Amino acid sequence: MSSPADMVARRAGRVATLVAAAILASTLPAQAQIFELMRIVGEGGTWLGLPVTAGRASFVGPAVPVAGLSLDGCLRVWDGHSGEWTIRxxxxxxxxxxxxxxxxxxxxxxxxxxxLQAQLDAQVEWSEARDTTLHVWVGVAPPSGRDDGRDICQPPPG
Structure with missing residues (x-):
């Protein structure tokens, strides 16, 4: 099984739900952003990496089209991290x-x-005032449990 760091590297530039839509924004035209978001929803989510300095990180993304998208989501901090992570x-x-x-x-x-659009403003605080890259699985599925029985909180193998 690949490590979360390997999965993050392979999935660089991918996004899921609120977090992912904002990160993807500036690199693709609006129509391509929507198609990329739909692809990630179809895959059930993605790993994200966020640089943390002295226990803190922040991100403000540009406005991106989400076309009225509704999703159920689950985020999960990688098991290899330590401490507590406050995510706003x-x-x-x-x-x-x-x-x-x-x-x-x-x-x-x-x-x-x-x-019609979303713009992410995220702040992260780690209980340890150190530098790292926060690895977070963001799993997504259409609302009403239409996730084909898969637990969106669990990254798929491989």
Whole structure:
């Protein structure tokens, strides 16, 4: 099985739900962003990596089209990390907010109900004031449990 770092490297530039839509934004035309987002939803999610300096990280993305997308999601801090991770994220153009303290391997479920566009504002605080790259699995599925019985909190093997 590949390590999370390998999976992050292979999936660089991919996004899922609120977090992913914002990261992808500036590199592709609007239509391509929507198709890429749909592909990731079809794959059930992606690994994301966020550089952390002195225990803190932040990200503000540009506005990106999400075309009214609604998703059920789950984020999970990679098991190889330590400490507690406080994650605050909000869609500046919509009502979706996430404010949680997670420990590695602990699933955190959320819902995303998008408008025409989304813009992510995320802040991360680690209980350890060190530098690292935060690896987070962001699993997604259409609402109403239409995820083909797969646990979206578990990254697929491989």
């Amino acid at each position: 994220a909000e869609d500046r153009l919509g009502g979706t907010r996430l404010d949680v303290t997670a420990t590695p391997g602990e699933p955190v479920r959320f819902e995303f109900r998008g408008g």
